[in-house]
Amino acid sequence: MPPKLAEIVDEFRSAPRDVVLEMLLEYSDAVPALPPEMVGHAGMEPVPECQTPFFLKAVVAADKTVTTWFDCPPEAPTTRAFAGILAEGLSGASADEVLSVPDDLYQQMGLAQAISPLRVRGGGAILARLKRQVREQIA
Numbered sequence: 001m002p003p004k005l006a007e008i009v010d011e012f013r014s015a016p017r018d019v020v021l022e023m024l025l026e027y028s029d030a031v032p033a034l035p036p037e038m039v040g041h042a043g044m045e046p047v048p049e050c051q052t053p054f055f056l057k058a059v060v061a062a063d064k065t066v067t068t069w070f071d072c073p074p075e076a077p078t079t080r081a082f083a084g085i086l087a088e089g090l091s092g093a094s095a096d097e098v099l100s101v102p103d104d105l106y107q108q109m110g111l112a113q114a115i116s117p118l119r120v121r122g123g124g125a126i127l128a129r130l131k132r133q134v135r136e137q138i139a
Helices: 003-014 017-028 077-089 095-099 117-138
Strands: 055-060 066-071
Touching: 003 017, 003 077, 017 077, 055 117, 066 077, 066 095, 066 117, 077 117, 095 117
Parallel strands: none
Antiparallel strands: 055 066
């Protein structure tokens, strides 16, 4: 797992349950703005498993570093927090590091005890689609 993401996972895992939701809300503000060419979701993949409209795109550069973009409305802070966690945790990560992220990331963070199973499944779908995009580009 990329070091930045491992640090975020550890922070959540060790946080008291009543603080986890506050931490999630902080990450909902960590989603970088889309570049102009992606506004309107051009070239982005929808994640229909999410309850709210969610779009993502991963690009693997020649040096195998991965750049990610996410779009989710501000009215969906929990789902947007998943994007913020991935955006921050995967910043500068290699394709191999992204692919090594455990599929049960959100359960490892202890989020299954703080948010609904439906939201955790949505977060898992976001990660699965992101990893699939990376796999397809390095194949």
